[in-house]
Amino acid sequence: MEDKRNIPIIEWEHLDKRKFYVFGICMTMMIRVSVYPFTLIRTRLQVQKGKSLYKGTFDAFVKILRTEGAAGLYRGFLVNTFTLISGQCYVTTYELTRKYVSHYTNNNALKSLVAGGSASLVAQSITVPIDVVSQHLMMQRKGESMGRFTVRHQDGKGLLVFGQTKDIIVQIFKADGFRGFYRGYVASLLTYIPNSAVWWPFYHFYAEQLSSLTPKDCPHLLLQAISGPLAAATASTLTNPMDVIRARVQVEGKSSIVLTFRQLLAEEGPWGLTKGLSARIISATPSTIVIVVGYETLKKLSLRPELVDSRHW
Template sequence: MQDKRNIQIIEWEHLDKKKFYVFGICMTMMIRVSVYPFTLIRTRLQVQKGKSLYNGTFDAFVKILRTEGASGLYRGFLVNTFTLISGQCYVTTYELTRKYVACYSNSNTVKSLVAGGSASLVAQSITVPIDIVSQHLMMQRKGETMGRFRIQNSDCKRALVFGQTKEVIVQIFKADGLRGFYRGYVASLLTYIPNSAVWWPFYHFYAEQLSRLTPKDCPHLLLQAISGPLAAATASTLTNPMDVIRARVQVEGKNSIILTFKQLMAEEGPWGLTKGLSARIISATPSTIVIVVGYETLKKLSLRPEFMDSRHW
């Protein structure tokens, strides 16, 4: 009988926190740069009515590149980088919650489910206002807009970067007050808490199943690199309908999740709930590989010296 292996999990208390946070910020920034264009494409696809502008992910990529240039794929990117803060809060909450839940359950699935959901709750409370601003910037096309607010163009690059952000913030505040920066907060929670809560258990599940099917000398990191995208595709497929509704609530200024859902179903039918799914999976797959490999490597690099000899990779 083949010897069964377990994917080794490095616990939070075994890490050098300073190294972990520094490496983590650098890694997250590299990921954001690589996948941001698909985040923008996903948002535009989810907001557009039918196929009024783009016929799909590839069509949107080509059209944006042709009409707006490479910079068009990075609209709102600088604002979006502030979510790096929420990313670190997410990881910290996830690891601390796993540690707390471990006192009551040894099940890796239970620990991952509770920790993933809790981490997403904390992160979204920080991320939503940043997402609101960056999404409205994403909607600005050359000479027009897909969203509620239209920003005046400027020839000054400094004004183009910082002036547009300021203008969006002012328009959101004038239209909705402070509440406008948390529009769609409940929809975000209903999207990302299940997404996070589902991703972690599936990630560990796929890793454990692959470890049983592969030879004993197969590197753990390779199994984790395969498990991450599988989990991301699963979670994205399950939560994409709510993600479409979230995007519309936030960009179009709607107040009701239920009415937004009914309108979407009336106008576009069930297929409307799949909008942006391919772009979401495309952006999630490579980024998840980097996140998983980077995150596991990051934990290894941050491991305190006294625990080095106890690990077998």
């Protein structure tokens, strides 16, 4: 099936699901390894008061590398890898929702909007507890913590990775009970549902516009690789204020989105709502290129054998 701009669109029913999931997990893992340091930096920038510790993305990168080593850029990474499950749920929900909505409309932007929002709702319900734990691990600096909880040290040495994770989980449960693992859930939904719902329509919009401006023999994959980061930058800019509030609610243990918003404005003004935006865009740009190229290639590799020869790229 091709849209009006002649950009191939592979739908869910065209895929060999076994290939799709195996290749998808491998691709997602590679992406997480490459962009995780910027996710950690973004979170620390969003949580810090003013510029008390880091002046910006590059400054944070240099200071973390200098004081904590390369391992400092991957604090909480192993815990965060459990979100691979939510990633597969996200893709499945997105594709199935697109298929369902296509019964009522052929508008690609509308299908992407509804599917993107629905996929994010499902994924965040799985991801938030993992995010809460991994973010507290991200906040553990050498000898201190930027968040509510501090990993205990024994005999001058830090606990092993899984010991640190267990320690944080126990502290969260003691302080807030089971609800603590879903702290910031509403803020996460208000951040990621709009982000996902906006990204997909913009992605297709930019791809269509670029297709109309470039020669017919221009590879579609190149246009999609350019469209992905443009869509990511647009969605990140629109949703960053809520992302800052989400990070503070989860890390600082706040219970009110409105009060967190007011406090942020009172302490740092409107500029505080842009904190971490550059790190977010920097991490989103390469990761989105990899995601888009990987996802579109993944779908091509996962095509059912009888459909391979019918596709022209």
